[in-house]
Amino acid sequence: MSDGPRGNGWVGILPILLSAAIFAGFLGALPRVSDGEPLRLAVDWVPSLGVTLSFLLDGLSLTFALLISGIGTLVFLYSNSYLAGHPQFARFVLFLFSFMLAMLGLVLSDNLIGVFVFWELTTITSYLLIGFGHETKKGRRSALQALLVTGAGGLAMLAGFILLGNAAGSFELSEILTDPEALKAHEHYTAILVLVLLGAFTKSAQVPFHFWLPNAMAAPTPVSAFLHSATMVKGGVYLLARLHPGMSGTDGWIWSLTIAGALTAVLASVLALRQTDLKQALAYTTLMALGTLTLLLGQSSAYAMTAFATFLVVHSLYKASLFLMVGCIDHETGTREAGILGGLARAMPVTAVAAALAGLSMAGLPPFIGYIGKELIYAGAIVAESSPVFVTAAALAANALMVAVAGVVALGPFWRKPGGKLPKTPHEAPWPMLAGPLLLALGGLAFGTFPWLIEESMIAPLVGGLLGDPDQTKHLHLWAGVNLPLFLSLATFALGFLLYALHRSLRAALARADAATPTLDDWWDRFLDGLKALAAWQTALLQSGVLRRYMAVMFLVVLVGLVATMVARGVRVPMPDLSDVTWMNVALVMLMIVGAVLATLTTSRITAMASLGVVGIGVAMIFIVFSAPDVAITQLMVETLIVVLVAVALLRLPKLDRASEDWRPLDALLAVGVGGAVSAVIFAVIATPVDRRLTDFFEVASYPEAHGRNIVNVILVDFRALDTFGEISVVIIAALSAYALLRARPSKGGDR
Incomplete structure (x- = not known):
């Protein structure tokens, strides 16, 4: 095996083959799951605590698994060329593949404790990936920020899981969700809801925890494409979707998800228009998508759930394609600045086609699957249980801004005039880097033109998992007639085109406002400084010597x-x-x-x-x-x-x-x-009163099981052997410490 500028040998090929095999396995299970036959596997893990290592493959988990493994295969193919010859490529592949497996474990796990374990594994592996360029201060800061924010949310979520398991009498999700009314009527429901939402909102970067996600762009572009389209940031959304059948419908659930999702979607869309770095702009559009998905999960109508399932697929396809496309531009031109890039269509025609297809799907134009997803979002918004006017207005504002951002990211670099001299002479990227964005973009066009390709196989089973009946799935149509969602789509296009025409002046105004306003990211640094000062004061107080x-x-x-x-x-x-x-x-x-x-x-x-x-x-x-x-x-x-x-x-x-x-x-x-x-x-x-259960047990069991008549000795030597060993170890450590102190001699200056 040899590493060089042309490739990375078997280190690069092996993860491609493994992820493709995993994708093929899930694809093979698609017909059975689509027919309503979920697959479940369980083995004892910690029997004394009633914890099993159980996995469930149903419509929801299979959709996520297909996106994770399918996009993961294309990302590995892309990485093999994007990071060709990188001295740390093997380490990168190990981290990325571990990340994929952790995410698969998260979406497939049927046990709350298993969900938490895989949840934290995604946190750790994403920390390693975001901090892959650890030589830079920015990379280290971004990785630590993501670790602390999502890790803290994960601990809150664990507390919620423990309460949830105790309230339901089981830690198996398939059992917990069978009696939603009892769960919602439980006295701990509010505490469970708050703790679980803290975990989900930090993971999926909902306001006010949104600031860590754009900073995660310090990771290499393949990581950004994978993380934003199909993996970690969708973990919180997955958790909300998994718990939707059992916890939705209450005022706390409806309004928490509606308000957080709407604020995140609109704020992120505005901040996306303000960015000049294409990768940063896409990061904020991910926040918009996560906010929209959360907003939809706050509802319970068939239209909202169908919109959630469809937009989940829509976003994964166009977002992975656009991130990989931006990586091609950066790799071949040396920059991602929108103000400099322009006129690349002639030098990079295939990249331009992929960008145009993905961008049009992102903007929600027909005949792309993005158009169907947008129509369903509006259909779900106008019948929202919370406030149809509020939800519809938030969806309209976010979608219109997405039209403008799609123009900036997907069309501007190729069709507008250059704004400056490029660091490198542009040319087309190698085919492994082009395959991913082109296939994903074509997928958006194919699924939009022929929506039946995914309606029965992916969308209906997912909706069935959310509502309990796949027949409630609303049909996917390019043309659903003259109705209110159609008029809202037309308003979206008109407003979006206007925003794109004015985006330079709007960007300048937003930049001035951003510079004059303290951000949560700035407060994060102050928080860490305060935490360090508190730790120093506490250490000086307690560790006085x-x-x-x-x-x-x-x-x-x-x-x-x-x-x-x-x-x-x-x-x-x-x-x-x-x-x-x-x-x-x-x-x-x-x-x-x-x-x-x-x-x-x-x-x-x-x-x-x-x-x-x-x-x-x-x-x-x-x-x-x-x-x-x-x-x-x-x-x-x-x-x-x-x-x-x-x-x-x-x-x-x-x-x-x-x-x-x-x-x-x-x-x-x-x-x-x-x-x-x-x-x-x-x-x-x-x-x-004296509880003699242990006394009676030791009296009866001492001689038959431990062959000793002195009960105290038997307890110390046999039944509590590990405790006794631990006590002996402590005594030995204490003796060695005392010996070391006694051997100490005053220094020449008289200090000890």
């Missing part, structure tokens, strides 16, 4: 935790029964109190250690009084050993700092508080 302060903080946390828990749970502490107290008990308690007080007042470490030894001996005597001689002997041996070893160690330490004596009253108060809280917990526990 003073052992007394460490101990005080730990015991204070224990005290607050115990008291807060008991108050929150309304635990009542009964008065102890003192009727059986003897003079021996009183004498032992007084002995331990004297030892504790002496340890508090003394300024000698040796005296303090001996005083604590007195307390330990008192505890051992209590064990003897209550007929536990074996435990008492263990206690005496441990106390004696500790006193001897610590006394030897104390001889190596410097004298006590006299300033530390000022803190002794507070230390004593804290000690009394912790002791009182622990005693209260013990009294409360003693007052409750």
Whole structure:
């Protein structure tokens, strides 16, 4: 195998073959799934927690899987030429293929825990891909931003999944969605909705979490094409679609998705028109599409669901084609600036054809599938459950702006006059780079001209998964008659052409407004700076190097935790029964109190250690009084050993700092508080009936299963062997740490 300017050997060919085989496998399952026979596979994963590794192939997951694997194959083919000879190409392929597999796992998983695991895998792999050019500060910043925003949303989503699983009594999505009314009536529905929406909105970059997605353009163009058209950013949309049958229809669902989707679609469309970098403009149009899909999922009508299914396919086709086309332009001209590019149709005719076909589908012109998708969006908007006027107005504004942006991105670089000198002499890209954008663009034309090609096989099963009945799917027509959606389409074209004619002056005005307005991206940097400052302050406060302060903080946390828990749970502490107290008990308690007080007042470490030894001996005597001689002997041996070893160690330490004596009253108060809280917990526990289930189990099982009659020893050595091993390991680590400290010597300057 050899890497060179002409190719990348088997490293480049292997992922193409594997992704094509995966696509062929899903394509082979299409007839069966289209006939209403979903496929399910499940194996035990964590049986003790009831978690299975289960996968479901139905209309929704199959549509996503076909888009992911099909577009992925073309992206791998494109990458093999786009990054030919790149020294890190093997690493890039590994990241990209892992990303594809993680996304496939996400859309196919039928278990909530599995969904979360694959969700986080897409987050990690996208972080690696966005930061592929880690030599630049921009690449590192963009990757970290995407990781933190989507990762935080993923943690919120996990909490929602746990609540959802507990509310439904199962973590299997196919079981959870069978009783939507019970789920929506559950007391935790609102919390589940909020937490799940946080995960979905961060992943699919809905307002106000939209700022990370355009910055992800730091990734190589093949990654951008894959990420924006079929994979990660569609993860949130997929989750909303998967949960739609069980959680939709409530006011919280309808208005959350409607408002977030509408704001995202319109704002992103405006910001897309403001961009001069073609890749950035396409990034914002992805936000527009994600907002539109979210807006549609906020509804429940058959038109809205058919529009969602159709526009999902529409967007994947034209967006992947346009991103790959922009990569061809950048690769062959050295720039992506709209103000410079122009007149490329003669030098790059095939690229110009692919761009024109994809751009016309993006603009929603007939006879492309984009036109059918736009008509269905309007049909779903005018019957929206939330506010038909609001939804229709948002869709009209976003679609009109998309017409203008399509002209800027897809037509301007090829047909307008050049605005400056190109860095490189343009020429046509190699065929592996042209195959993807051309095939995808032709797909938009073919599916628009012959919509039956995908209606029965992809759209109807997907709608059936959303509504429960594929027969509710609205037919895909290029001509649906003279109706309101037709007039809205005509208004879209008229307004879009006007915006394109004025786009230069509008872009300048938007640039001035953008420069004068602080953005969430700027606030993100301030947020991170504040977070770092807080971490530095907290570290300086907690990691002071003073052992007394460490101990005080730990015991204070224990005290607050115990008291807060008991108050929150309304635990009542009964008065102890003192009727059986003897003079021996009183004498032992007084002995331990004297030892504790002496340890508090003394300024000698040796005296303090001996005083604590007195307390330990008192505890051992209590064990003897209550007929536990074996435990008492263990206690005496441990106390004696500790006193001897610590006394030897104390001889190596410097004298006590006299300033530390000022803190002794507070230390004593804290000690009394912790002791009182622990005693209260013990009294409360003693007052409750004894649960003998574990006791009975160990009494019965100790000899037959562990061949031991000493139950305590059997528990430590057999039933809790790992715990005992862990405790031994902790003791060894502590001993090694103590040894290292004792071997330390003061530096020449006197500092330790």
